[in-house]
Amino acid sequence: MKAVILYDSRSSGGSTDAVIDAIGLSLAESGFYVEKAKCTATADYRFLKDFDLVVLGAPVYYFVVASQLLGAFIYGNLKKNLKRKKVALFLVCGSSEPVAALLYLPQLKMHLMRNKILAEKIFAPGALADGTVDSFVEEVLLQYNKVPKSRVLSAKWTDEAKEWFQTMPPFMQGKFKTMAEEYAEEMGYKEITLEVLAEARDNLGGT
Numbered sequence: 001m002k003a004v005i006l007y008d009s010r011s012s013g014g015s016t017d018a019v020i021d022a023i024g025l026s027l028a029e030s031g032f033y034v035e036k037a038k039c040t041a042t043a044d045y046r047f048l049k050d051f052d053l054v055v056l057g058a059p060v061y062y063f064v065v066a067s068q069l070l071g072a073f074i075y076g077n078l079k080k081n082l083k084r085k086k087v088a089l090f091l092v093c094g095s096s097e098p099v100a101a102l103l104y105l106p107q108l109k110m111h112l113m114r115n116k117i118l119a120e121k122i123f124a125p126g127a128l129a130d131g132t133v134d135s136f137v138e139e140v141l142l143q144y145n146k147v148p149k150s151r152v153l154s155a156k157w158t159d160e161a162k163e164w165f166q167t168m169p170p171f172m173q174g175k176f177k178t179m180a181e182e183y184a185e186e187m188g189y190k191e192i193t194l195e196v197l198a199e200a201r202d203n204l205g206g207t
């Protein structure tokens with residue numbers, strides 16, 4: 001299992017670095033091979049295909065999540081290369097958790113609408129002493145290792161989606177059914193609707 005911690009920070013050796021090192025150590029102790037990579041807005045993020053888990057994190061400066069991480073979503077190809085990736089998020093900031101959850105986390109989450117976010121956490125600078133990093137990693141691992149329930153039980157096809165499915169050539173139906181049910185499972189959808197099928201097609205087949 002391979003994890004990468006993708007981050008941005010203005011400081012070197014600051015509180016974000018400390019949190020990253022603690023997360024990395026904890027993941028490594030749980031059997032992950034871990035790398036960290038500092039974001040730049042225009043970097044090529046195709047290398048993410050080699051990783052099973054992507055942890056995204058940054059501090060907040062002047063009410064905005066550190067700019068290179070946000071820039072990688074807006075100007076770079078980060079979003080495209082996170083398709084279907086298991087993602088965990090953290091921020092390091094001076095604001096309280098409720099404020100940060102309201103103002104800052106959405107700045108990242110708006111770019112991750114189609115990702116399964118395993119866990120998210122707001123760390124105060126100097127959070128290492130209170131064990132919050134370990135509990136964050138525990139939550140990430142718990143969600144990462146969750147065994148999917150039976151596909152047949154968890155995601156039900158709507159009548160419309162079934163009807164559409166019947167229009168497919170029979171030789172494609174088996175593969176497509178599995179793909180659609182696995183996608184719904186991964187995204188946590190309870191129903192397979194026409195919209196879910198379109199989304200699966202965009203995410204799995206689109207560029």
Ligand SMILES: Cc1cc2nc3c(=O)[nH]c(=O)nc-3n(C[C@H](O)[C@H](O)[C@H](O)COP(=O)(O)O)c2cc1C
Pocket residue numbers: 009010011013014015016017059060061062063064092093094095096124125
């Ligand atoms: C110039 C500056 C601006 C900051 N602005 C905010 C802010 O708007 N909201 C907030 O919650 N924290 C803010 N903070 C607190 C930082 O997010 C926090 O100290 C963080 O740990 C810095 O990470 P670093 O040590 O990796 O640079 C700011 C800190 C600095 C130095």
